[in-house]
Amino acid sequence: MPSPTLTDKVAKMIRQDILVGNFAPSEKLVVAELKKRYDVGASPIREALVQLSWSKFVVVEPQKGCWVAPISASELADLHESLHVITPVLLKQAINHGDESWELELLTAYHKLSRLKSMQEEYDWMEWQDRQRHFHECLLNAATSKIMLSFFADLLNQVQRYNFHAINQGLNISSFDIDEYEAIVKCVLAKDTDSAVSKYERYISNMVLQLDQAVSPAA
Template structure:
């Protein structure tokens, strides 16, 4: 008998759709994910659903328990604090290495990504947070890309994915709170200090920004845990 495996392209699409619904809040933390219900929701067979859930468990957006089932991964202040500390440490190290090792292409990449970010303006209730998130992430990844440290870069990407889910949960509940800390001049300060190779000041400014972001997320996680 020939084993039938779903198309990688279809599986990737389903994983992306489920991921987006987790980030948008349509699928909530701790929500049970039932394959039969997901088949109907995404109009695909069971195999791509199961494979997509496995993919999402690798990036910690989904929690799988053998013989028990599958859930949207939970969130907690304890994990948020752990992610905050981890991001502070690895971002500081990568920024230092990038300042020490970065070349002209690295500097140009930073300037390019900052320009893209600066062109995106806050526009009230219709603000496109998804595109802003993508541009902001690209800018910060450019900052940390000046050095070659594959394992730390992978660790950074993993932490960023986890914090992105927490930040999105908070944005879904109260987007106004982020407008102040996401102002373009805050990012510009970090960029200028980095390009000036002012290591201590750049690391301090980056840590301040990360702490402000976590502080803005925290009340919403409190509210969810108390609900």
Template sequence: MSSPTLANKVAQMIRNDILMGELKPNQKLVVADLKEKYNVGASPIREALVELSWIKYVKLAPQKGCWVAPLCLIELHELYESLRVVSGVLLRKAIETGDESWELAVLTSFHKLSRIKQDAYSIDWIDWEEKHHSFHSALLEGSGSKLMFEFFNDVLCQVKRYRHFAAQSLSRDAAQLCELEEHEQIMKLVLAKKPDEAIALLDKHLETSLMQITSSVQAHAA
């Protein structure tokens, strides 16, 4: 067995290349090619591919090989449906039970998100998605519901590759995907302890993201 640290590092590199479109949906992943690309041995490559299959970034077929996971509208809509349901429950709990340290975490995560330059041509989309993920996680982490929160994070990780695909496909309009005003409004409603309004706006935010990504995936399939 190779070092878990090395396998994790390779998985991160492959994941980033999938997110940035260097490895495209349905592209076959050949271990020999990946060894040369990432300058590592076959064992960490295979372990990395198994790890990525757990979060649905790659598809493994016994005796047949491995591919970058395809884009699928049915999967996309199921992922967002899960996000919308779970986010509403967790956000209400967080607003009801979150303490001062949770409020500070929400403020800090938004501040980090707001510092990313809003320019579709120069923005670091991996950095944006990590900070976007952190903000949404910070909103809900005060809920105290460990298992449900872990499920939320797993689903959000799967959504990332769709968001990256849409961001690259939308070109100049990609900046719409990182509109900060809505995030700031959600944060203010959360800190003001207004659960119904905060949940409604978060749900609208998720619905808008789904519509934008759906349009990009449909255009790609046409």
């Protein structure tokens, strides 16, 4: 794997600042200010902003400038609808084509998530996001449609933005129900496709509803 370039490193830092709320949705990003913040030149800053526009974390308008991507209840509803369309297809494919190594990977991802939930002390919400995303990726990565998997990864990026925004607005991540994940895993391993799809769709709907409550005041 090639080493990350300076542009990649700068893009990662800007992305992190967006996620944790150091840059608010719709805030203008000024290259001169970013140069001082990250102690790098203008070129890697501009290249990083273009890179982040590909993943829809920022919006670049030629001759006008760059802004943190806005959030809205309508976009969140669009994300929900898109997930509703593709996740049943991907989950069915994964169950039909997944082998023992896929099942082990899924169990490991679930175990890591459940371990985080069982910790008594307050846990790192960045780690929670990483483990939650890894669970969703493992759940579907045995699917055969590479194009839909790529689209799903794009949707996860956007959902992650909304997750972090909700957390920054006070969402209590310790309230997430690990039993929902366990129920999905059990259905998947039992090859009970209809139940797995139903439970996963219900999980996504509940998640979006929770996010919408944080987004709507800002919409």
